[in-house]
Amino acid sequence: MTSFPASHADLIEKSQILVLGTNGADGFPQVTALWFLVEDGTIRVSLNTARQKTKNLSRDPKVTLFFVDPENPYRTLEIRANATVEPDPDYVFADRVGAKYDGANLREMDAPGQSRVVVSFAPVKVNTFG
Amino acid sequence: MTSFPASHADLIEKSQILVLGTNGADGFPQVTALWFLVEDGTIRVSLNTARQKTKNLSRDPKVTLFFVDPENPYRTLEIRANATVEPDPDYVFADRVGAKYDGANLREMDAPGQSRVVVSFAPVKVNTFG
Numbered sequence: 354m355t356s357f358p359a360s361h362a363d364l365i366e367k368s369q370i371l372v373l374g375t376n377g378a379d380g381f382p383q384v385t386a387l388w389f390l391v392e393d394g395t396i397r398v399s400l401n402t403a404r405q406k407t408k409n410l411s412r413d414p415k416v417t418l419f420f421v422d423p424e425n426p427y428r429t430l431e432i433r434a435n436a437t438v439e440p441d442p443d444y445v446f447a448d449r450v451g452a453k454y455d456g457a458n459l460r461e462m463d464a465p466g467q468s469r470v471v472v473s474f475a476p477v478k479v480n481t482f483g
Numbered sequence: 484m485t486s487f488p489a490s491h492a493d494l495i496e497k498s499q500i501l502v503l504g505t506n507g508a509d510g511f512p513q514v515t516a517l518w519f520l521v522e523d524g525t526i527r528v529s530l531n532t533a534r535q536k537t538k539n540l541s542r543d544p545k546v547t548l549f550f551v552d553p554e555n556p557y558r559t560l561e562i563r564a565n566a567t568v569e570p571d572p573d574y575v576f577a578d579r580v581g582a583k584y585d586g587a588n589l590r591e592m593d594a595p596g597q598s599r600v601v602v603s604f605a606p607v608k609v610n611t612f613g
Contacts, residue, residue, distance in 0.1 A: 356484060370556045374512035382504035382512040384549040386556060386612070419502060419514040421551070426500045433511040441523040446606045477579060482516070 356394065360362040361430040361481045364420040365391060372419040372454055373398070375409035388457075390450050396432075396474045398457060403467050410436040410472065418474060428483035434474035441469040486524065491560040491611045494550040495521060502549040503528070505539035513539055518587075520580050526562075526604045529577040529589060533597050540566040540602065548604060558613035564604035571599040 357365060365371075370386040377383040385406055386396045396418060400407040410416050414436040422428035441447055447459040447469045459469065487495060495501075500516040507513040515536055519528045526548060530537040540546050551559035571577055575598045577589040589599065594610040 368556075370551070372502060372514065372551070374514045374547070375511070376506070376512060377563075379545075380506070380516075380543070381545045381607070382506060382547040383563075384502065384512075384514070384547045384561050386549075403513045413510070415509075415511045417504070417512040417514045417566045419516075421500070421502070421516060423553075423556070426498075426510060426553070429516045431514050432511075433507075433513075477511070481527075 357430070357432075358479060358481050361420075361428065364422050364428065364430045365396070367423055368420050369423070371396070371398070372420065372421070373406060374417040375406050376413045376415060377405070378412070388450055388454055390453055397446070398472050399441065399450045400470050400472055401463050401467050402470055403464070405439075407472075411438055412424055417420040417475065422483070425483065429481070431480040432474070432476050433481075434476045439471045439472050439473070439476065441471045444469055446471040452479065487560070487562075488609060488611050491550075491558065494552050494558065494560045495526070495551055498550050499553070501526070501528070502551070503536060504547040504549065505536050506543045506545060507535070507539055508542070518580055518584055520583055520589050522579075525554045527576070528602050529571065529580045530600050530602055531593050531597050532600055533594070534535065537568075537600065537602075541568055546604065552613075559611070561610040561612075562604070562606050563608040564606045567605065569601045570602070574599055577602040
């Protein structure tokens with residue numbers, strides 16, 4: 354169970370996407386926008402194992418989540434976190450993510466032979482701005 | 484002179500802020516939102532040298548810029564870039580940034596004894612999404 358700072362918890366509620374920063378093998382941070390779900394106070398995403406970001410955080414679990422207030426880009430929330438990866442071969446978690454996003458079917462986003470994982474983020478340090 | 488992909492160049496025009504990812508000394512990406520200026524095709528920001536992000540990119544110039552379409556969070560632009568740092572002791576560049584942002588005075592954001600640098604980003608790899 355993780356709690357987020359009360360002053361900026363609304364950013365997690367309001368944001369359609371989170372911004373994920375991972376450590377790329379080329380030495381550059383990799384930054385992408387992702388669908389996410391909050392379950393029992395834990396932020397989670399569903400990733401295709403073929404993606405570079407999945408490889409990055411499997412190799413180095415030190416990641417950063419970033420939320421920008423859609424109504425005020427000067428209010429932001431940065432969460433440095435350790436990522437843990439679990440298999441989701443039957444799309445059980447992926448279906449819960451899809452349900453949040455207008456019933457999207459994440460199976461249709463994957464090529465044959467690809468698979469899904471659940472990535473959960475355990476916060477290490479939280480910074481708020483604005 | 485740098486050109487950005489025509490399909491997503493509007494994100495740079497429309498965004499009030501850019502998201503900057505740097506490599507933190509603790510091994511986590513550091514992610515923050517920043518004012519920026521585009522001059523002669525180069526994206527630049529004005530940073531206070533006391534800030535952690537300034538220390539990060541001075542130590543390791545491999546950074547990533549990220550833009551999210553304010554009207555559609557599924558359209559994004561990721562620019563991995565090398566950062567170069569130049570002094571701006573007289574706030575010449577900082578004043579140009581302030582002029583873009585309703586005449587903000589960046590001097591007032593700094594404590595006595597702190598100083599400013601101009602950080603310019605030379606793109607290495609560009610990824611678009613959406």
